[in-house]
Amino acid sequence: MNRELKIYNSLSGEKEVFKPITEGYVGMYVCGPTVYSDVHLGNVRTFLSFDIIHRYFIHLGYKVRYVRNITDVGHLVGDADEGEDKLAQQAKVEQLEPMEVAQAYTDAYNSVMDRMNVMKPSIEPRATGHIIEQIEMIQTIIGKGLAYEVNGSVYFDVMAYNSHQHYGVLSGRVLEDLQAGAGNQSRSLEGQDEKRNPNDFALWKRASAEHIMQWSSPWGKGFPGWHIECSAMSARYLGEQFDIHGGGMDLLFPHHECEIAQSTAAHNHSPAKYWIHHNMITINGQKMAKSLGNGIMVEELFSGENPLLAQAYGPMTLRFFVLQAHYRGTLDFSNDALLAAQKGWQRMQSAFKLVDSLQTVNSDATCNVDDIVLGVQESLNDDLNTPQVIAHLFELARRINVVNDGKDSITEATKLTIKSIIHDYCEGVLGMKAEDADDNSGLDDAMSILLELRGKAKTDKNWALSDQIRDALKEKGFEIKDGKDGTTWNKI
Numbered sequence: 338m339n340r341e342l343k344i345y346n347s348l349s350g351e352k353e354v355f356k357p358i359t360e361g362y363v364g365m366y367v368c369g370p371t372v373y374s375d376v377h378l379g380n381v382r383t384f385l386s387f388d389i390i391h392r393y394f395i396h397l398g399y400k401v402r403y404v405r406n407i408t409d410v411g412h413l414v415g416d417a418d419e420g421e422d423k424l425a426q427q428a429k430v431e432q433l434e435p436m437e438v439a440q441a442y443t444d445a446y447n448s449v450m451d452r453m454n455v456m457k458p459s460i461e462p463r464a465t466g467h468i469i470e471q472i473e474m475i476q477t478i479i480g481k482g483l484a485y486e487v488n489g490s491v492y493f494d495v496m497a498y499n500s501h502q503h504y505g506v507l508s509g510r511v512l513e514d515l516q517a518g519a520g521n522q523s524r525s526l527e528g529q530d531e532k533r534n535p536n537d538f539a540l541w542k543r544a545s546a547e548h549i550m551q552w553s554s555p556w557g558k559g560f561p562g563w564h565i566e567c568s569a570m571s572a573r574y575l576g577e578q579f580d581i582h583g584g585g586m587d588l589l590f591p592h593h594e595c596e597i598a599q600s601t602a603a604h605n606h607s608p609a610k611y612w613i614h615h616n617m618i619t620i621n622g623q624k625m626a627k628s629l630g631n632g633i634m635v636e637e638l639f640s641g642e643n644p645l646l647a648q649a650y651g652p653m654t655l656r657f658f659v660l661q662a663h664y665r666g667t668l669d670f671s672n673d674a675l676l677a678a679q680k681g682w683q684r685m686q687s688a689f690k691l692v693d694s695l696q697t698v699n700s701d702a703t704c705n706v707d708d709i710v711l712g713v714q715e716s717l718n719d720d721l722n723t724p725q726v727i728a729h730l731f732e733l734a735r736r737i738n739v740v741n742d743g744k745d746s747i748t749e750a751t752k753l754t755i756k757s758i759i760h761d762y763c764e765g766v767l768g769m770k771a772e773d774a775d776d777n778s779g780l781d782d783a784m785s786i787l788l789e790l791r792g793k794a795k796t797d798k799n800w801a802l803s804d805q806i807r808d809a810l811k812e813k814g815f816e817i818k819d820g821k822d823g824t825t826w827n828k829i
Contacts, residue, residue, distance in 0.1 A: 342397065342718050344390075345665060347589060347612040348507055352720055357580050358610065363394045363401045364579035366571040366609070368588055369461070371408040372442040373427040376449045377632030378655075378670065379585075379618045379625040385656060386615040386664040387583050388455045389721055392766045404574045405458040409439040409465050410550050412563045418539040422560065425550050435550050436465075449635050452652045454768045462570045464561065468552050470569040471561045474603050475540045483602040487531040489543030489557040493599055495536045504536075504598050507612060508590040512536065538595050540565050564595035571608055572600070582609035586616050587624065615664040620645075625670065633670070647672045650679060653770055657682040660723040660767060681731070682769070688734035689759050689771070691741045691825065697749045704740055704747040706754055709733050713762050723767065730763055741825075784815070788824050791817075 342355045357363055367387045370380060387405075394401045413420045428435040450457075464471075475491055478484040484493050495504050499512050515536050539562035544551035551558045571579065577600075584593065593612065600608040617624045625632050633643055641649030650658075658678035662668040709729050716725035733755065739745045747755075763769050787806060794802040807817045810826070818825050 342393070343720055344611060344613060345720050346610075347614050348607075350509075353611070355580075355611065357399070358578065361398070361400060363399045363581065364575040365391070365394075365401065365403050365581040365583065366567070366575055366579065367403070367405045367458075367582075368567055368584040368592070369405040369407050370442075370446050371412045371423055372439045372446060373412075373423045374442060376446050376635045377625065378635060378638065379632060380446075381449070381453065381635055381655065382615060382618050382659050382664075382668065383585050384450060384455050385453065385659045387613075388768060389660070389664070389723060389766065390581075390583070390613070391456055391458075392768060393717055393721060396761065396766050401459070402575065403456075403458040404460045404462065404571060406567060406570050407439070407443055407461060407463045408563070408566060409436070409443075409463050410560055410566075418542070418562070422548075422550055425548065428549065439463075439465075452639075453635075453656055454652065454770055456768070460574050462574065464566040464570070467566070467570050467573060468561065470573050471565050472541075472554050474565060474569045474572070474599070475561075476555065477603045478540065478599060481602060484540055485533070486556050489559060490531060490539060491541040491556055492532055492537040493540055493595070493602070494533065495538070495598070496534050498598055498602055502598070502601055505594065506607075507594050507597055510590065510594070538562065538564060538591065540599065564592055565599060567592075568596050568600045568603070568608065572604070577604040577608065578606055579609055581611045581613055583613040583615075586614045589614055616667050618668045618670055620670045622669075638675075645670075645672060647676070650675050654679040654682055656767075656769060657727075661727055663720075663722055663724055665720070685730060685734045685763075686771070687825070688737045688741075689763070691737055692752065692755055692759070695737070695740050695747060695752055697752055698746045699748065702746045702748045702751065704736055704745045704751055706733060706736065706751060706758065709736075710754065710758060713758065717762075717766065726762065726767065730758075733758060784826055788817070788826065792824065 343352045344355050345351070346353045365387070367383070370376065384405075387403075391401060391403050409424055410422060412423050424435050424439060428438045431438060433441075475484065478493065479486070479491065482494075483498050484491055495512065498504055504512050505515075541554060541556060541559050541561055543557060544559045548560070551560055571582065582593065582596070589612075593614075597607050600606075619625060620631055620633070623629065623631060633645060635655070637643040638646065638650050638655055639652070641647075654675065655678075658675055659668065661678060661681075709732060712729040713726050716722040716729065719725075736745070737755065740747050759771075764771060787810065791803050791806040794800075794806065810817055815826050
């Protein structure tokens with residue numbers, strides 16, 4: 338197996354050959370959900386993208402420590418340093434304790450991840466469980482003269498940091514431009530008079546008496562800033578420097594930029610070698626997000642209860658839809674695209690179900706799939722190019738169908754290779770379950786009954802009934818094929 342994987346590093350802006358800090362081991366941190374509402378389609382892309390990366394590293398033989406956090410405090414409305422905590426706000430709406438809200442939405446999130454066949458991370462730390470580590474890190478940064486306390490709040494001193502480091506190394510932004518306000522209107526000094534500079538960001542925020550989430554600190558009662566959480570938790574479980582830090586493109590600035598700054602301030606070096614960012618899911622050209630009010634909840638996709646949906650879609654259809662686009666490319670949502678993903682996945686599954694029944698020959702076989710194995714490996718090593726992997730798998734399905742139709746032949750060795758491709762790459766790396774795309778466990782049973790009735794009609798020479806069943810199924814989108822080894826079906 339060729340282990341020379343190239344991944345796009347947002348820090349360098351180039352594809353780089355992946356070289357782990359410790360041979361044979363990978364440490365990866367991904368920003369997890371803020372658990373104040375249900376999971377929407379945009380969230381799914383984050384965790385599916387890194388699920389593929391996680392799975393592929395395991396496939397390559399690496400021992401992976403994958404840390405994906407739960408943000409249950411500190412993420413303020415509008416992603417700024419002012420306003421109400423998102424979780425506290427939702428707790429007031431639902432008239433529950435904040436941790437009740439956090440637990441309920443964490444459970445719902447994990448349920449969706451399970452249905453989507455997303456592998457669990459090695460460690461899933463909560464921000465509220467690591468307040469001590471965050472306070473200690475803040476104290477270190479203050480001790481180095483790179484943060485300051487004002488009225489019980491602590492802010493990172495961007496100007497002091499930038500005097501010997503580069504604030505903007507990840508995003509490519511220049512502090513002087515930010516100072517002038519270019520693309521940074523959300524960080525004006527209005528309402529933030531405590532800051533020395535509008536680009537300074539909160540490490541710790543003073544809590545008002547009515548604030549329902551607060552902890553004791555050297556600076557008084559308060560709560561951590563959003564950015565410090567990830568820096569403290571990644572260092573706690575992966576060390577001061579680890580291999581990969583990932584998240585959505587929307588986190589690149591300010592969240593990940595601030596992470597780099599505060600981690601460098603505390604530890605004298607950037608926390609991660611490789612920064613990986615996936616692109617957004619859009620709807621009508623606009624980013625899909627809970628905060629924008631256009632997020633389609635995953636449970637709505639499963640139930641079909643959304644005006645944008647023509648029907649319900651199963652977890653594997655949704656997974657297939659996401660993986661048909663490269664993780665760094667924009668993925669535009671549409672009902673037609675979901676329908677196409679559903680049909681494509683069903684066609685592929687129908688072909689893969691035929692493999693066990695394929696007849697083999699000892700010699701003179703013309704079907705070979707070595708090129709598909711090579712193509713899949715090259716596609717994955719080229720920055721996890723899942724659309725190309727899926728294209729190779731469709732070609733594999735085509736060749737299976739050709740053999741099944743008696744127009745080509747294979748050896749037993751080739752048949753075993755086909756099974757290995759399906760197991761290792763379709764089910765293993767891509768995480769596609771070998772089940773109906775709509776997660777409808779009763780469909781196979783219903784089709785078996787109908788095909789049995791049709792078979793009996795043919796035995797009884799009731800050709801009219803046999804043709805009637807076939808034609809009725811075709812009208813509903815099911816194709817029936819009669820072969821020497823029996824009758825098969827697939828969605829068309």
